[in-house]
Amino acid sequence: MSILAVLLLSGMLISDLPKRQGTSMPISSRALIDAEDKEIFAEAQRWEKQRGVVVTEDFLYNWYRFKQGNTLGTPWGIAxxxxALQEMPVIHIVVIPAPPRDYEVRINGKSYLATERSEYGVNPIFSLVEVEVTRKDKPPCRWKGIPERKQKISCNL
Known part of the structure; x- marks a missing residue:
């Protein structure tokens, strides 16, 4: 089982793994991470930290799925x-009023923490993305569509 599969099964964000690894991921699963997946995992962490863009589970799942189904004969690696990260569509959520960051973001049914930049990298394949932003005691803000390279979603909450 690769790290990407472990992340998918555990429901973790890349950026949350160092904080949650001891409690959320069984030791047996951590032992099965191969070297290439560790490098990919580390690159996804660097991407999140440097660019402030959350790499969503859908993106990781599809990377893993396409990597496994690669029939071109050339192995897919870190490059x-x-x-793929550089071409990944990014959803930018603008919440008005922005402070505080007490809203929840759901992308394709998965919950993500509100971040300072509120940018989330999604599946690069032309597929439907559903976004829901909620704040306590406010009606939810919803968007559904095939995202552009940089998709802005404005929510008055």
Whole structure:
């Protein structure tokens, strides 16, 4: 089982793993992470930290799925992963009023923490993305569609 599969099964964000690894991921699963997936995982962490863009589970799942189904004969490596990150559509959520960050973001049914930049990298394949932003005692803000390269969603909450 690769790290990407472990993340998918555990429901963790890349940025949350160092904080949650001891409690959320069984030791047996951590032992099964191969070297290439560790490098990809580390690159996703660097991407989140440097760019402030959350790499969503959908993106990681599809990377893993396409990597496994690669029939081109050339193995996919870290350079391919970085290229995919650079081409990844990014959803930018603008919440008005922005402070405080007490809202919840759901993308394709998965919950993500509100971040300072509120940018989330999604599945790069032309597929439907559903976004819901909620704040206590306010009606939810919803968006559904195929995201552009940089998709802005404004929510008055």
């Amino acid at each position: 391919d992963f970085v290229a």
